[in-house]
Amino acid sequence: MRETLGMERQSDGTYIKKGPWTAEEDEVLMNYVRKYGPRGWSSIRSMGLLPRTGKSCRLRWVNKLRPNLKSGCKFSAEEERVVIDLQAQFGNKWAKIATYLPGRTDNDVKNFWSARRKRLERILQTPQPKSQKNKGKSPVLDRPSPALKVSPCRSARVGEGSSSCEDQIQVTESVSGLGNTEEFRMVPLPDLIKPEMLSMEIEFPILDAAPIQMFPSTESSLDYPLSHLPQPQLDFPVLPLPPFEGLAPKPSDHGFQDMFEHQEGSKSKNEQKLLTKLPSVGMEGNAQVAKKEDRGNPETPDSFFDEFPTDIFDYLEPLPSSLDWQTVSNWNPMK
DNA sequence: AAGGGTCCCAACCGCTTCGGC
């Protein structure tokens, strides 16, 4: 009797397995790719090799079994920068973005972005309790403020050497009742919060209740030269597709075997390439600044959220009216 | 120690695009 655990019976009486892959299945799939290359996925099932759909096989290969993958390895600071920059340029074109990140899949990029988005969303959404950690760390905001408009801006240095970060949040404080009195203060924008990221937050429901107004940067992210980014990587040699009946291994079809055999060498090459072709992420000198800061701060970029003075959000108040909010939501950063 | 919350990631689903006929 056939094992039906995890198997889904099809109308034609056959079974399709879903769920986690076993090591044995991986091995079968690897053997298939070694022989025939990463194509003809549907034939894996029709040949009776695996009870998986072609789709499932392809996904498994692309996301887990493909050579040179950096699986189980967190995104580096530079990779994060690349993703942030490319997302601003391409939008949610994860597959396209992934081609600029050797060893990363579209799934990796997608997961990274959604995790990061959730994190930011939570920071903006949840009223931060007065944390002991940040108490007294944000003097600019360390007092009641009637209303804040936070707008991303660039390239305004606050005095020579006073700040290592060119990106800052411009906080406009309107004094209630006076209306025409406005005070501008520059709040250092943590390196990993880019104006583009702030614009992303426009979609967040929290902003219905927060008078944050976003203004597009005068320097469009579309100006970022792509030549500064790592070039898209092709993982495979391009081989002619054999006819279906000729799927048997051929002595001449060494391309994929080579690919498996030389994984390690090419991996280090890719990593080196990524390092040497470090993107500037749109702002001249910013990569250098970031590098400098990275040297001084060995923590991962994730730690920025720990450092971010989250009580900046303590003073955000609901929008006066939906009309005001409309002016914000109508702004499209990609225009 | 237990329970809840969060994060991360693998895998699936549905839609779109592509290519052959």
Place this chain on the structure above:
DNA sequence: AGCCGAAGCGGTTGGGACCCT
């Protein structure tokens, strides 16, 4: 030109690991 299957892509979900209280 239209159809159909394969492949690609982006969104979503489920579950395990981890952390915190």
